[in-house]
Amino acid sequence: MRLRNIIIVTVLVPLFLILLVFSLVAIKSLEDNVRTKLQSEVQIISHAIGTSLGYALERDTPDALQESLHSAFSFHRIYGAYVFDPQGEKIYGLGLGEELFDADDIRAVVEAGEPTGDYRQHERWNYYSALVPLTTPGGEIRGVLQVNRLNTGIENYTGFISIVAVVVFAVGAAGIVLMIWWGFRHYIERPLNRLLGVMERVEKGDRSQRAAIDGPAEYRKLSLALNGMLDAMAEKDADIEARQRKEIELEKRLRKSKKLAELGVLAAGVAHEIGAPLTVINGQAQRLARREVIGDDERAKLGRIRSEVERIVVIVRQLMELGRQHNVEKESCQLDELIAAAIELLEDELERIGSHVEVALPTPAPQLTVNGQQLTQVFTNLMHNALQANPGGHIRVSAETLNGELHIKVEDDGPGIGEADKNRVFDPFFTTKPVGQGSGLGLSMVHRIINDHGGTVGVFDSALGGAGFELTFLAEDPTPTQGAQPA
Template sequence: MKSLRLQLILLVFLPLTVLGTVVVWMTHHAVEGLLEHRLQKEIELVARAMRVPVERSLLAGDLGGVQDTLDAVFDIGRVYGAYVYDAGGRRVAVAGEARPGPREQIEAAELVALGEELGRYAELGGEEVFSYFVPLTGPAGRIEGLLQVVRLEQEIAEQLEELRVLGWLLWTLVMVVMFAIVLIGHRLAVGRHVERLVQSMARVEAGEPRHRAQVDGPDELAGVAGALNRMLDGLDRMQAELDVERQERQYMLEQMRQQEHLAALGRFSSGVAHELGAPLTVIDGDTRRLQQHEDLGDDARRRLERMRRQVQRTRELISQLMEFVRSDHQPAESVELGRLLRRTLAAMRPECESRGIELSVDELPDEIRVRGWEVRLEHALVNLVRNAVQAASSAVAVVVERRNGSVVVAVEDDGPGVPAGERERIFEPFHTRGKEGRGTGLGLAIVKSVAEEHQAGLNVVSSHALGGSRFELVLDQEAADG
């Protein structure tokens, strides 16, 4: 894996460096040519400037004047040597350390014959030089001699080398500056934003799922940060959906287990009811006959009466157990709630009177109807009222309310109430509340089972009216026809 910085250097900086080097080399080559031409041009200009005084002195036969002109030019410092030849190519005046030999004089004679100005590189006195030749002519245009001005080639090469070294040093400095700009620019424009994104990802990975990346910087990186945040939001939504599905699946599994338990309990209860029904009937009948004997004492009668109450309680337990595991597979029907409540309250009044509990009921509207199974709803309501009667001290109230398209049947008592920590457990089978010996522990479990069958709500809160508990059965109200 290559870093973005290395990719930037390899794909941007390096190609730019190669391209710049080629351009600099071509520029140097062109500049060196121009400089060389300029240096050569200087010698040419010097030679042409000397031509007139040298011609005048040469035509006048004043060789001293020719020598003085050459010496004056030699003192300029840019000239390595200056030489004058006559029409036959013989050297007549010299300025400088190098002295032309026979070969140079022969070449001079040839150039006199040509009669043209000429510049060329050659060797003079063991040194590489650049010479510029200017013909010297008389009034009639006849060539009378030749002027040669010489400059060392080494001087030209040294100046060219100085220019070359300076140019490459400047280019190296430019490359260093460019490299620093690339690194700093990468850091400011890209690197710090990428590091921030990486840090955000690391924080999410380390256990901060609610953290989100800061959306700033260049548009491309801001887009990446925004996409990362959207992805994290999507993952959160997916996780929430998975949690809901997991809870629903757990709830369904729990419901299936409960149904399996209820099925097993139903089979067991049917067998128990069948096996205990006949013995309990015999015990109850024999107990009644024994109570009819006139010679029984008070203690024996109390014991027989207690036996009959326990037999009745056992029968009640079996009856409620059968109600708890019962399920009605018939189609649901429209149930008139008012009539159902009046029947339920009529069945519970004797028990209320026997316990000294005042049972109060609000007006029951006849037009309220719900969808369900009437027998099962009656069992649920009877058990709700019985539970309240068993927990109450002196009063139980039944209230019917309409609430957001639903009908609420509330049963309140003035008992000690249900502690907040017990409000879920009281619907478990065989969990009792109130005074010891009251109830079988199946009444509220039956109510919860019926509520689940009807997809109804079942709530327990504190009663504001009586000070005890308030149990609410929330049923969907059936819409009126027409």
């Protein structure tokens, strides 16, 4: 059952019933009181003149009888007075209502010896008529007195008043119910329906819904509480989603690290096996180049062989480094010093191709507990790749501390990395450079070094328009970062 109907059934209906019963009882009590008063007045008048009439009948004095009857009319609204003998025959009478009782009614009063009274109607007039036996001082009933009193206005209209009262009560009750129904619908039901609609839409998945802050104070408080609960749920959902994304990313990086470790072990085994043959090839080519019987063209080809062998040796050395387990010896280092050392290693190439490196670090520069030589190699590899991607372009190295982590970004304004290649850039031997210009092991080395230090590395699209690499470490100083100072 709806709340509105419950209130009507359990509160309004019992209240109206109580009021109706009370009103009817009050009207009935008023009617009974008026009738009782009317009867008492007639009985008092009847007894008052009945004594004198009894003496007049005993002495048979018509003048006294007439005088006593005339005295009855001095009372208010007495319209008739009659004296009958014991057989019901009229002896003397004045006024209206003689025919209200017949002879049998009068004889019955004589036989009973007790007064009686009744409401009677005659010629559209309503009377209350009392019949009183007239006794002599000796107790003999010599006749019956009939006194007729005309009903007053309120006596005539008590029934009508009752009907009018019931009708007015019914109309008033209907009006009250209508007003309560309208007020309930406007101030209770509609706000509840709005809140219910918001909750239903939230249940279906629309977590952006919020309740309107309007209506009575209680509903405003309820709306504020509901909105606060939804905001808290949204915050929790966002936090859970962020944690899930972070866990997925960590899981991806863990699989990547495991994959790289397996590839590194395989590559190291292959490099070890081909290391000796490469040494033999290089030595034999060197001996052939020393012979005087060969021409310059053959000697140039042998030099090309030795050059390619040396490149293979470098790749083999990188492969062995990739698969080797490292015990990182760490020390406290200043980030700006590590970046400056990497820029110094690339200084000649930077000047040659006209590229610029922008360094934007917090002040003071963050400190890291790392292997300085290996981290310098990381920055060197990343900036070298940026130089090759866009000779003469712009490189930016920045850092900031967020939520207890140090985030270092190396970005360029080159062509960037395609979405399909982002998940493969750290795989060994994967490269987007032309054949002969890269081994595809530089970023694998970067990933291995950062992983050895307990950090993470990822790739993203730089705001400069090219590729960006983000290195993440646990921050040693969790204080908020200050404004970056471009170099």
